[in-house]
Amino acid sequence: MVTRTAPTPEDERARFVERFGSSLTAAGFPRLPARVFACLLARDSGTLTAAELGEALAVSPAAVSGAVRYLETTRMIHREREPGSRRDVFVVADDAWHDVMINSSATYGPITATLREGVGLVGGRRTPAGHRLALSVEFLEFITEEMKGIATRWEERRARLG
Structure with missing residues (x-):
């Protein structure tokens, strides 16, 4: 008999990211930028570093780099410098859809x-x-x-x- 444990909030978040990323891909978005955008939207802070994105999505840093470049070009996210650090964080605005459409x-x-x-x-x-x-x-x-x-x-x- 297999015992199943209840999904954690992080499991639920990951499930949403994949589901929403798939919805965006079906609408014509490239797959990884769709997943990155979904991942950022699903975080309370709306921010993650490239390393955090790579870890959350199980992809390479090079793949993250291409995905965020696409999303910056489309104005879906923007890059900021992490305070007191040399690392960049990628940020999705609370009203990201507005910014893209307008x-x-x-x-x-x-x-x-x-x-x-x-x-x-x-x-x-x-x-x-x-x-x-x-x-x-x-x-x-x-x-x-x-x-x-x-x-x-x-x-x-x-x-x-x-």
Whole structure:
């Protein structure tokens, strides 16, 4: 007979990290950055060093380095210097989703500029390709404008949440 012990809080946290990481991966995120993001979200402090991330996720320091670089690029986390130390800690903001979504202009700006330039390069708006690129520009500009209103409404709602 196998005796099972009740899962510890750390076991439950690890289970959540893997489950949420899998959800993000299914949505298109690279696997390890998804797990790193989930791991940081699930910590009360919202911070871990590269060594702590490696240990928590059973991955190499090199793998952690690539994952955090991806997450910093997407603005999902940021790096801080641990007070009184030379070690970096990786930090997820309490409102990380807000930061990622609201900074869409930083993401979409260069894409929109390139698409806008491409309209002329493929023969202008009257060509099927030019029309498609122009429509993409209009959509991304629309999304960027809408995000400003969403940000305002979220800040009002968050204030009500306390």
